Amino acid sequence: MKKLLTLAFVALFSLSALAQQVDLRKKISVSGSAETEVTPDIIYIAISLKEYLKDNNSKKKVEITTLENQLYSAIQKAGLDKESLTINNLSSYSWATEKKKNPDFLASKQYRLKVSDLNKFNDIIGAVDPKGVASTNIESYDYSKIESLKKELKIKALQAAKAKAAYLVEALGDKLGSVIDIQEVNNEQYPQPMYRNVMMMKAESADAMAGNTAEIDFKKIKLNYIMNTVFEIK
Template structure:
């Protein structure tokens, strides 16, 4: 029993010594730096919102006819109407007038194209069949997750380079990273019906290439490096 207590005491003493000898990273000499990185890229998913309205009148085309013409036009532009055209909303309202009752129907579509030139051609095609209620809903990139990861890696590398530069200037070195914190990942811009395009030239045979503002993703990472 005595031997067991002695062994336990020795083990406890060694453990306590090890804990005292091993500093917490907060107690170590360190340099804290912030690394930043940003990347701009062209959107390859352009969402076009189209609203078809129908008034129960002989002078108006029915929504079904507008829809048929629209789909034919989009197919002629090489757009996959089964994959990249979808109905977002369908509504009908009864409007009571003094002399008549009108049934107002509306149908909202979302069209996805992958470059500015195709987007321009879509707007011109819609104008040709009398559909003017169309707008850019939003812009996205199919590789956004890849870009996010890339800017994070570049940001932490920038932090390492900054730490090395600062410590070398005073004759020391930056060692291993003791703490890493992702502070910010920011994307710009966000579009919500802010970009409008309407064909103005009558009889135009081709659409101008729409040049959208590049999307941007930024990352900020804070890192603490041990000073050697």
Template sequence: MKKIILSSLLAACALFPAFSQVKYEQQIPSPRIEVAGFAEMEVVPDEIYFNVSLREYFEDEKNQKNKVVISTLEKQLVKALTDAGLPKEALSVSGLGGYQEYTDKKKKPATFLESKQYELKVSSPDKLDGILSKVESRGVQYANVARVDHSKREEFKKQVKIDALKAAKVKADYLVASLDQKLGKVLEIKELDENLYFPQPMFAKANMRTMAQAESADAVAESDISYQKIKISYRMQAAFEIK
């Protein structure tokens, strides 16, 4: 019985180094290369969001008579929007407010005038003048650009990521080839960073009229607005096996 146990132990000791060697060899990682690729795209914005504020006023300011209410101005704005071929969804209410009109600094305010703010989405700045020209100019408190965007931004982001990853593969390919080696299968992909730049508009002319101070609703100055491009860039990291 003792001889059988001893023989088994000797056999196990003989096999252990072989198993250890196999396990050790399996832990040795394959040669690999890790590189980062970069890609960038610039696009002209096709979605421009304007902040527009309407406010009530008196046709006879001196005597505070014949008040033009906010609902009248809003109807004019909505009709102008429809005439321009824009959907109702292009206009949304962003705020409400008002101010008190004084006839005399020593007296109490005679009335409260309401104001209403909107966000107007257009495809180009040229459409803004056409729309606001159909609203009573004294009822337009201000109009300015809030932000810009592009309708296909998500599609562009995907394309830039793909281009960055392809750039990483090209870099890895020529680096490995310089060592007389070949690139193998991809082992790992990481998204390093995202950079989206949405510029504010640059007004090329300083004589953009103040809507509330225009002589009439037809006295619309020609707008000349140039926009910087939206920049989308990505860095992608990839690891490849070296054959």
């Protein structure tokens, strides 16, 4: 008998505790959003320079140092710091050893250039001997004020959710209470840039491509935030 009473007490206590945990508050669930598009102002471009033979004559080689000096001069003329251009990988240094072993070896070097405007990059690469440019490629891009912009959009989305909840509740003659729950939905989009440039062709075909201009389709970064919220109804 005592065991039955104990079990009944435990069951009654459990039901009472469960009832206390049930949230009986009136609530409203709404979402708010905010979005914008920005043009990237931090762009990293890979550039590969390579020696070549003039008229296929081994005695008329355009040295890598000549191409490199052209690139550095163009960067300075564009008003960029020397730090904007860096060696992209350590293998670029191995050409010096190879040249000693084989005088006919055609050296190549890879660089990474940081620019804020692709038009400025076109001016820079246009000042380099096109036959010496093996390839160019956009590696990555970003926006310098991205973090502050994200914060601003999240706040706007949250404010939009609150405003929506307020007019819906007030339409029923009630008042909006404090927020109970907030959930963030991130819809950031960094589309892959489409960069079509004659410099991406092999250096050997430079003559055939002479006179063509670069075509750039650089899409903007789209930031979109949705705030799912739950408010109490007073």
